[in-house]
Amino acid sequence: MKSGIIVGVSGGVDSIGLAHALACQIKKETVSKLIVAHVNHATRGAENDADEAFVRLLIEKLQEATDTPVEFKTIKLNSDALNVGASWEKNARLARYNWFSDLALESKVNWVFTAHTSNDQAETVLMRILRGSGVQGLAGIKPKRSLIRGVGLGRPLLFCSKEQICAYLRDNNIVWREDPSNQQTRFLRNKIRLDLLPLLKKEYQPAIEGILSGLAGHIHAYSSLEKRLARKIGLKLEKPRVVDQVVLDRLALSKFPTWKLSLFLRSLFARELWPTDAIHHKQWKKIAHNMAADGFEVHLSGGIRIQSNRYTVVLGPT
Numbered sequence: 001m002k003s004g005i006i007v008g009v010s011g012g013v014d015s016i017g018l019a020h021a022l023a024c025q026i027k028k029e030t031v032s033k034l035i036v037a038h039v040n041h042a043t044r045g046a047e048n049d050a051d052e053a054f055v056r057l058l059i060e061k062l063q064e065a066t067d068t069p070v071e072f073k074t075i076k077l078n079s080d081a082l083n084v085g086a087s088w089e090k091n092a093r094l095a096r097y098n099w100f101s102d103l104a105l106e107s108k109v110n111w112v113f114t115a116h117t118s119n120d121q122a123e124t125v126l127m128r129i130l131r132g133s134g135v136q137g138l139a140g141i142k143p144k145r146s147l148i149r150g151v152g153l154g155r156p157l158l159f160c161s162k163e164q165i166c167a168y169l170r171d172n173n174i175v176w177r178e179d180p181s182n183q184q185t186r187f188l189r190n191k192i193r194l195d196l197l198p199l200l201k202k203e204y205q206p207a208i209e210g211i212l213s214g215l216a217g218h219i220h221a222y223s224s225l226e227k228r229l230a231r232k233i234g235l236k237l238e239k240p241r242v243v244d245q246v247v248l249d250r251l252a253l254s255k256f257p258t259w260k261l262s263l264f265l266r267s268l269f270a271r272e273l274w275p276t277d278a279i280h281h282k283q284w285k286k287i288a289h290n291m292a293a294d295g296f297e298v299h300l301s302g303g304i305r306i307q308s309n310r311y312t313v314v315l316g317p318t
Helices: 013-027 046-066 088-107 118-130 162-171 188-203 208-237 258-272 281-290
Strands: 003-008 031-040 070-076 111-113 144-148 151-154 238-242 245-249 297-300 304-308 312-317
Touching (some): 013 162, 031 046, 088 151, 118 188, 208 245, 208 258
Parallel strands (some): 003 031, 003 111
Antiparallel strands (some): 144 151, 297 304
16 A cells, blocks of 8 residues: 655665665555655754755755655754753654644645664664663654654665665765764753664674664563453553543452553653653553542643542543
C-alpha cells in the first residue's frame, strides 16, 4: 500500500542517505508522495542558511536523477526562543516535531521519517544508563511510534550504521554537509560520541555500539509483552472516560502491586500522547504507590493532573 511520507533532512550524511533511498522508492511506486522537510535552527547564521540552500539544491538534483517529484518545505526557527526554559536540545527537538506534525496534517500524509541510525541508538542507550534510566528508557529510540493521532513517526535507518550510509552515498556519488556543532562537547550526546564511546571501543569492547543498540532491541521486544499486560490491567481499572479525562476505579487500583501500576501508567500516558520526558522512573513508582491514597494529587509536565477522589482516580489535562 502506497503512502505519503515527510522526511526530516538536515543536510548531514544520515538524512541525505534516507532522502535518496526514499526517492528511489517513489520510482518503484511504493511511496506516493515524498516531502523533504528542512529545519533551519538559525544558530549558526550563514552556515544554517548554507545548509538550507544545500538541501534545496540537492533535492532538485535528486528529482532530475531519479525522475521523481519531491516537495521541499523549510522553516526557520527563532534561535532566541530555543534558549528559554529547558535545554536548547530539548526545545529544538520539540519545535521540530511540532512543525513535522503540522506539516503532516496540512499535507495529508500519515508518516514522518527521521534518519536515526544504530550509532544514535547506542549513544542514546549509554546516555540513559548514565542518567540512571529505568528499563523502559533502555529501549532507546523506538523504531516507530505515534507522533500525533493519525500520523506515525518512523526511523527506518535505526538498524543501519553511519558507516553503511556513508558507503551507500559514496557508491552513488552523493555529497553531504558536516555540522560543526556536532563536534561541541558541551552537549552530553556529543561528549559520549566523541569521548566515551571511542574510549570504551578502544579499551574495553570494540563492538560496544552494536552491543548497546542490540540491548535496546531486546528491551523493545520485551516491552511489547509489557504493553499486553498493561492492556489487561487497564480492562480492570478503567471506567468510562469523561471527555479528555481518564477515570480509574480507586478500589481496584488498591489491589494492584506498585510495579504493575507503574507499568500501566507509562502505557496509559503513551496511549494518550501525554508528555513523559520529564518523568523519571522513580517518580512513576512513587505515583503508582500513592495514587489510590486519600487526597492524592500531583501535577505533571505538560499540564497533566492525577487526582484521587472518593471512588475514582482521574487523570488528564487541567
